[in-house]
Amino acid sequence: MQLEKYGKVKVVDILDSLNEAAQQNLISIDRKLMSVEAPMWLNINEQRTPVNAPRPSFEKLD
Numbered sequence: 001m002q003l004e005k006y007g008k009v010k011v012v013d014i015l016d017s018l019n020e021a022a023q024q025n026l027i028s029i030d031r032k033l034m035s036v037e038a039p040m041w042l043n044i045n046e047q048r049t050p051v052n053a054p055r056p057s058f059e060k061l062d
Contacts, residue, residue: 006014021027 018027
């Protein structure tokens with residue numbers, strides 16, 4: 001709920017605040033997964049993603 005309350009704050013600022021609070025033993029660590037809305041530039045589009053792999057070549061068998 002706190003993260004939703006400060007939704008426009010930069011991630012770096014949140015990390016700095018959490019690190020400072022952890023050093024003062026004000027918080028405990030509890031790992032949970034959260035859903036986030038990724039920015040458009042972070043999503044991978046298969047059509048515009050370049051393929052950097054070489055094409056395989058095969059020799060004919062007799």
